[in-house]
Each structure stands twice: as C-alpha cells, then as structure tokens.
Amino acid sequence: MGNVNASENGAAAAATPPPSLIQEDKNPGSLEDMHKKCKDVFPMFMEGYKFLVNKGLSQHFQVSHTLTLSNSMPSGYRFGSTYVHASRVMSPQESYPIMVGDIDMSGNLQAHYLDAPSQNTRCKMIAQIQQGKWQGCQLSGDYKGSDFTSSLTLANPDLINGTGVGVLQYLQRVTNKIDLGTEFVYQSSPQLPGGHIAALSFSGRYSGPDYSLASTISNSGAMHASFWQKCSDDLQVGTEIETNIKMQETVGTVGYQVDLPRAGLLFRGAVDSNWNVKGVIEKKLQPLPLTLSLCGLLNHPKGSFQMGAALIMG
Template sequence: MGNKVSAETPVTPAAPAVEVDKNPGSMEDLHKKCKDVFPMAFEGYKFLVNKGLSQHFQVSHTLTLSNTAPSGYRFGATYVGASRVISPQEAYPILLGDIDMAGNLQAHIIDAPTKNIRCKMIAQIQQSKWQGCQLTADYKGADYTANLTLANPDLISGTGVGVLQYLQTVTSNISLGAELVYQSSPQLPGGHIAALSLAGRYSGPDYCLASTLSNSGAIHASFWQKCSEDLQVGTEIEANLKMAETVGSLAYQVEIPRAGLVFRGALDSNWNVKGVLEKKLLPLPLTLSLCGLLNHPKQSFQMGAGLIMG
C-alpha cells in the first residue's frame, strides 16, 4: 500500500517571488559602468571638507590650488527632503548648489512628482550674468525610460537645444534605444540642425558591452568587466568619422577593502597615462588622494594631492 499523507502534515509556504527590476535606466548611464573605472585626475592641491549639519542638510568647503584650473575657495550645500520617499536610496526633493569667491554659481533642483517621473533643473551664473539653464524630465516605465531635455530654451527668439531619448529593455540582457538632438540658432547653417543616434547594450552579471552610433559620424563603444571582487577593467573607443579622429582608452580599478585602498589607472591612444590612488586614513575620517598625469609626446607631467574630510 502506498504511503498516505496525513491531513495534519504542515505545508511549507512558498517563498515570495523576487521582483526583478526590468527598467534599463537612462541613456546617460549607458556607458556608466565603464566610465566609473576611469580615474578622475586633477593637478595641484585640493582640500575638501564635508560636514553634515542634520539628517537632511550637508555643507562642503573646497580649497583648490592649481596652475591649470581656477584656484580658490568654493562653498557647497546639499538638502535632501523626505516629503517623497521612493525607496531607501531615493528621497525628494533634492537641492544642490556651489558657489566660488567670484560669485559663479551652479544649482541643481531634483524632484519626483510621482513614482515614475523625475524632474531636474540646472542653472548657471557666471560673472554675475545668467549663463544657462537646463530642464530635464524622465519617465521610468516597467521596462523602458523616456527622457526629454531642454537646454537654454528661448521661445521668443526660437533658439535652444532639445534632446529626446528612449531606452527599451528587449530581453534580460539586451537594451536598445535612440536619441534625437535638435538645435536651433542663427549661427547655424540654415538656422537649425538635428542628429539621430542609435544605442544598444548587452549586459550580464559581471560584464557590460554598450555602443552608440550617430548619423553625424560619431561612434562610442565601451566594454566593462568585473574580473574579481577586487579588480574591474574597462575599455572604450570614441571616433568621429567626419573628422577622421579616433581615441581608444583602457582602464582598470583595484580595490583592497581591508586596507581601505582604491587605485585606478588608465592609458589612451594619445599616450596619456593617468593614475589615482585613494587611501582611507582610518580611524580618522580622512581620505588621501594622490594622482598623476603623464603625456609622453608632449613630455609633460602633472601631479595632484588631495585630502578629503568627512
């Protein structure tokens, strides 16, 4: 006789299904994983202090001494509200701004009216004059993202730049998208110009291959690979067929968490060599940054040192 299951036998409840986010992100982040591997080198000395005044408000002080970039003091402030909490990592509105001793100001306002819509405004003031404004709106669907950006729009004179982007998840590994850029200005031949770009990305758990092709002859391709927990590599090619110019770059990132050490290095086809070393000076809340930039054909060398507190 077969074994009978008792009616009192407890039934193990099925584990809840893990919801997979199929949103591909925005076109701006298409090459982000590769870009994050490349070092951000600077020349001279930099001292940065970040101070949190409350749970929502933070200020920063930056002192820079350089021969190639404007030197001086900059003050920055960041406010993160809690009126609209989308996720533990997303809370809105967000207000960011920084200003230097000459009165040059750059401000950002980011908000999320709904769960799917993100709005951003960027304003710049230089030499006490209004320099420019940029308005951006993102709509994030279940498996796509649509983006509209307007830069320096002037409805009276009919000038400005408009950018329309769309990125769609096709499969779990493939995303395809397009970008349309339209610019209107009296300085342009015919008064306006437009460019169309097609983009694609093939990604996996530890790699990402992305490419962008424009009808203006611009090509941008990148590849990112996570080789181990401590090593990441990235390579990219940027070409302009009309100008007959091509630049290839290779970068890597080595991270040693136990030592609080991160090193990023890069080499491009113009023989520019970059390296940035970041070391956390535990138990102090300090991070030491050392970087170097060497150009072999020009026989020039630049070095930078920075200290970040907070």
C-alpha cells in the same frame, strides 16, 4: 537622478521589497548611462591641490568647503550645500526633493533642484550664474516604465527668439541582457548654418551581472564602443573606442580599477592610444575621517608630467 544614501535598520533591509521596487529592477536605466560602468573604471585626473571638508549639520542638511589651487582650473574657495527634504521616499536610496548649490568667491553660482512627482517620474533643473549674470538653465524629465525609460532635456530654451537645445532619449529593455535605445538632438541658433541642426544616434547594450558591452553610433559620424568586465570582487577592467569619422580621429582607452576595502585603498589606472597614462590612488586614513587622493598624468610623446593631490574630510 540624484540618488541620496539613506540608512535603514537590519529588519527593514531584510524585509521583502515592495512590488514597485521589484518592478524597478527591470528598468534599463537612462540612455546617458549606457557607457557608465566602463567610464567609472577610468581615473578622473585633477591637476593641482584640493582640500575638501564635508559637514553634516542635520539629517537633511549638509555643507561643504573646497579650497583649490590649480593652473588648469579656477582656483580659490567654493562653498556648497545640499538639502534633502525626504518628503517623498521612492526607495532606500532615493529621497526627494533635493536642492544642491555651489558658489565661489566671484559669485559664480550653480544650483540643482531634483524631484520625483511620482514613482515613475523624475525631474531636474539646473541654473547657472556667472559674473553676476544669468548664464543659462537646463530642464530635464525622466519617465521610468517597467522595461523602458524616456527622457526629455531642454537647455537654454527661448521660445520668443526660437533658440535652445532639445534632447529626446528612449531606452528599451528587449530581453534580460539586451537594451536598445535612440537619441534625437535638435539645436536652434542664428549662428548655425540654416539656423538649426539635428543629430540622431542609436545605442545598444548586451550586459550581464559582471560584464557590459555597449555601442553608440550617430549620423554625425561619431561612434563609441565600450566593454566592462568585473573580474573579481577587487578587480574591474574596461576598454572603450571613440571615433569621429568627419574629424578622422580615433582614440582607444584601456583602464582598470583595484578596490581593497579591507585596506581602505582604491586605485584606478588607464592608458589611451595617444600614450596618455593616468593613475589615481585613494587611501582612507583610518581611524581619522580623512581620505587622501594622489593622481598623475604622463604624456609620453610630449614628455610632460602633471600631478594632483586632494585631502577629503568627512
């Protein structure tokens, strides 16, 4: 949760990792990342224009400035900051605690706090304030064993009124290629029929070094299946099917990613069964510390087209 890149010299990189890190490689990860490799291939569309500046003020502190102009999302200026204390270094890619904040001109604030009390535990807290009022919070914790991960998440817990959402997840590595997991979701609220509702889902994944086949099925009638394949160092493809039996809706998506690091070029494209075609191209404007991103969305049945552009500095 919340990886932060850390640089190391060549000697440290070539050294044999400690036993704790070798053991961590057998961990299947968290259940929420079951379909992550496939999702990462699909383009993230943004309508409008965005200008983002990232500035590192010190080894531990970084700020960002974002200016957005859009019809589909809130426009305006946002200020963000990231602080990494690095008092607990779990691996070359993980240092804790981490504090992340983001605020806009209307005072809408979202804050994250991430920590690792031990080598096997991770915890995170998210707080939101909108229009000067407390909107809600989320508390989560992970325990990573040698071959399993268990997670507990609480959203807007109110012990006095007995309301809130709880999510319990467990993912077990059965063999070197097979992972099995389950998720239990419980919500309590006076607005719900009977005052509460619960859902149970099961997940499975069969994966290798260059492929991943995952599936999730829930007693609420939702099903999700995905497949990811790394064809070469430059090309990755992915496909997924999401079905809701109660709503009688099914959406299938096929996407691909082409990464050309030598040219500083990254392209993602996808098309779904509703004939929505998405594409995102990112180009590093070397030697300047700038990245230009252009994206488009075309809906064939409606004959509509949307476009977005972003310029990232730093």
